[in-house]
Amino acid sequence: MTAGRPHTAPGYSDKIRLIAGTAHPELARRISEEMDLPLSDAHVGRFPDGEIDIKINVDVRGSDCFVIQPTCPPVNENWIELLLLIDCLRRASAGRITAVMPYYGYARKDRKDEGRVPISAKVVANTLTATGVDRVLTLDMHAAQIQGFFEVPVDHLYAKPVLLKAIQDLEIENPVVVTPDVGGIKMARSYAKVLGADLAIVDKRRVSGSEITVEHVIGAVADRNVIIVDDMISTGGSISEAARIVRKHGAKQIMIAVSHGVFCGPAVERIDACPADRIFVTDTIPLRNAPARVEVVSVASLLGMSIRNLHESKSISSLFDETPD
Ligand code: R5P
Helix, strand or coil, rough: CCCCCCCCCCCCCCEEEEECCCCCCCHHHHHHHHHHHCCEEEEECCCCCCEEEEECCCEEEEEEEEEECCCCECCCCCCCCHHHHHHHHCCEECCCEEEEEEECCCCCCCCCCCCCCCCCCHHHHHHHHHHHEEEEEEECCCCCHHHHHHHCCCECCCCHHHHHHHHCCCCCCCCCEEEEHHHHHHHHHHHHHHHEEEEEEEEEEEECCCEEEEEEEEEECCCEEEEEEEEEEEHHHHHHHHHHHHHCCCCCEEEEEEEEECCCCHHHHHHHHCCCCCEEEEEEEECCCCCCCEECCCHHHHHHHHHHHHHCCCCCCHHHCCCCC
């Protein structure tokens, strides 16, 4: 598969267009309000047989177009819809097309960790590039190195500033930041650094896509207030087991901060039963299936500022706090 066009797209005009797919209209509306910029009129529907029907109802020739579409469940529907929106804009001579993917589906399949499996995150990247995307704006990808799967620029934001604000407002004493698995150490360390907190690690083993086992905690959590951070809640197994094991080891208050709330399968029952005091999740994914106790913090302002800066060719590095070592 080859890239649809060079990533140095021809000069685009100062017209900026926000186009929403159907994956997350609420977030698109919030971004539009934050930017004080209306969403462009577009029809994104379905033909009677379920195929996707798209028509952009405004002139986009030469425009700097931002397509807001997290590839959250239904992942395949939202992914194809994003590709068709990009194709539609390219054929309408848009000046530049940026895929704004607050959640990047298939990111967990980012390497061949056993025989005869695909690298699905790479396939997503291939299709976006081949269809003609000029750049990608995303947030807390499961693995930051997925950026390298693209031959076009990828801007990778972190939800940490908005989640940290919610945590800092709690004025937690004697905190320890906990990661539910070793893969999350870097993220947890970056929270711990800002909060002046210690770090602890849950020793998680994955049994299947929805089942995990947890036996040990590395680090001290007894009589401490715990903040568990993770990139996503999917079936809720990792977070709920992490909360259970830190409580078993004597943790006092337990707070949870997570970037993406997928909430599939048994997630609601697991989260409802887990011994957490507060649970914060961002709105990168529609939270229609989220447990009622989840508190939502919005990334709309972060994304809006990033879109504005990209359009004005300003740096966005001040907006994303690179995870420090
Ligand atoms: C794992 O590497 C991720 O960071 C999450 O911990 C995991 O994907 C969450 O999945 P679940 O909620 O199904 O345990």
